[in-house]
Amino acid sequence: MPIVVVSCVPFGGGERMARLLAEKLDYSFLGREDVVARANECGIPVGKLEVAMVRKPSVQERMATLKDRYLSVATATICEKAARGSLVYYGRAGHLLLPGVSHVVRVRVIPEAEQRVEDAMTRTKLPREKAERFLHEIDADVRSWVRFVHNVDMDDPRKYDFMVNLEKVSIENAATALCGIAELPDFRPTPASLRIMDDRLLQSQARIRLALDERTATASLTVHSSDRVVTITYMPRQARVAPEIPKILEDLPGCRAVRCTMANTNILWVQEEFRPDSDALLHVTEQARRWGAAVELLRYRPERALANAVLGEEAARPASRPRADTGGIEDDVVEVTSPADQGFHAVLETLSRDGRLGGGQTVTGTKEALAAAISRQVPYSLVVVGETFVKKPAAARTRLTRELSNFLGEEMGLPVIGVSDLRAKLRFGPTQVVHLAAAATVVGLIYYLLFTHQEQLLSVLGGSLHQRHPWMSPVLVAVVAPLVAAAYGVVASSLLKLIKLE
């Protein structure tokens, strides 16, 4: 049965409604306090984390590991509870905890303003004016917290399935209405959504286990799980902890395999079809090798979204939608039958053999579903977009791929590059040789002129010519300094590229 996640600001009536809903549906109830209690048991000082987090971004980036652990505890707590039956969860940003899981009903409760102030006055014993200011501050803090933890705006309506406005409807009636919604076939678990839940649980449990073990507690690790295969990436300077990781995760329930990859950073490679014999694989692997990066594969199948867009079905979605349209991530390897599946797994295997694998998953649906499936906790340095929309004509394919690249760039705040551009960037062909030669000539000429005409130069810079025409010196400086920096910059970077030190 589904998981109903209710999100609301404090004192907004969301918790009351969530408890009532759980009672009516006869589901278990889980509150944010339960998650916080478990996090504290795991040594995560959530209170301190919140205080440190809510205002200053400079502190936030240092707390990334703690944040990652907190998210893992929250995800594991919900998944474990949901595994024992249906569940209503109440929290400020619970709707963001299980991305890609289609049997989650994400509900946002908009509080009744006056009632909220009165509740705050009663519970905090503050006069009205102070209570209003307190609520204003707490709202700002919650927004900052959600932005820090999930990197999204908590008021973004696209992140919810339903919004309940308590200004217009009572808590009792809202809970009754949601009972019907929770029973809709759209939110019934599917084998794919249950597998994603399993992976989310496995990933969280692996993260918690590594955080609690003293051998890996201080290591900065990235954990990813797909098809019950847990992939861990670690920094080169933490190489000594690598042999400990499989031992720590040895008896992790449900885990099929553990892969540990040493990486400075991660490259996300988005493509519709992967082939082990493609040039693209060579180029991406080469880039990963230069950067010491792990490569995460994201197989994106946009055909369903396109079909919906063409038929105008986005606005009028049918009551019962097929499994593949549930906006989420599918299984990776359960049915390895088609050549596309075989290609995908062959590429995964190749990357694993090369020591570059950072995980892999498949996403079907809209580009928003694609963005939702990308973890914000992984330190990606680059997103490579390969061939997508392969069934479209060439012109449409180019346009749609460009739009997808722009979308991912804006959504992720990361540089996005096409495979063909990556090839051009890596290649040291005739064009690069010409660039290098031209830049080297400019640099050589300038240095030759500077050092063979020192007397004239110094006269312009500060001597007799400078006395008569003081403007000449700034002009010379303004022209020569940037020109040398730019031209010599090309020479230096090209030479370093040649020896593969970038």
Next chain:
Amino acid sequence: MPDALSEVFVAISAPTAIAVVVLGFVGGVLSGFIGSGGAFFMTPGMMNLGVPGVAAVASNITHKFGKALVGARRHSQMGNVDKRLAMYLLATALLGIRLAVWINSLLFAGGSGHGSGKSAGADLYISAVFIGVLTFVGISMFRDALQPSLGTRGPSRRVTDLAGRIRLKPLVRFPISDVELSLWVVLPVGLATGYLAGTIGVGGFVGVPAMIYIFGVPTAVAAGTELYLAIYMGAFGALNYAWAGLVDLRLTCLLFLGSLVGVYIGAYGVRVVSERYIRLSTAAIIMGCVASRMVAVPVYLRHLGWLRMDPGWDAPLNGVSTAMLFLSGIGGATFILYNVGRAYLAHRQIQTTLLVTRPSGAPEEERVHG
């Protein structure tokens, strides 16, 4: 070289040219590694080679202008530049640079005698500011690096909280950095950054920590914004010094030769050295540079007639100062290069995936490739 010219511009022999390129390379490596300038090494290094302080600062700020132009483009592509914040800082930073150029030119013009004798006042002033600022920065970094909870504790919030309480209007919102600040907090930081950039060429040592600790800006955005700011500050400083006839373009170009290669290698070093060692080594290098400058101070004091000392001591003191500076800079750069080289070779040689397959609970196959 005409006598008037020799007061500002030194004769550049082949060994001097090589030494300046080495200074640029070490400065570039340190700059790429630390992320905030390498002028603290290059400026005194050039002074030790006999370049008057004011010409060393002027040539270095011109070098910084060109380098920032190249680096800021890259940061901008990564979305790490808060142009709005940079423009607000720039408003007073330009004043700060103008102030610095005016003081430096005044001290230089007011000097008596020729060569090092004439520049002694400006050299002493530059050295004093250098020692004061970098001692503070070096000690802070040491303390930070020796904290046991480095990595999870984050920067101190005391100053940030204090600045956050200043709500004097007008308040300005900076969306990229996600902070709202009183204009009266932003402007003095710009002034201090500009003044130090103009005086000793290390504005980044004030600008970056100020943005992180006082404004609460993320580190990557602080570094990118400072570099963007450095384009304008560098351009303004370089043109002002050039107008005053103090920029030695030959030194600037020799610095480029080393620094633009070094900066790539230093940036690579950040990825392969732990944060604690980055801070410890940076602090050690900075304190080495400070000690080197301190050794040179008696020479300037003697030139100004404020200290009675046998002129025969000038050469040994200058030699010791130069040796200390090169030792700390080259020592730091060697440490970075050693780690870069080791990681570079390791990345080329090792395969790093451990594959553990466990179909039935217990490990069945364990393989370490390579």
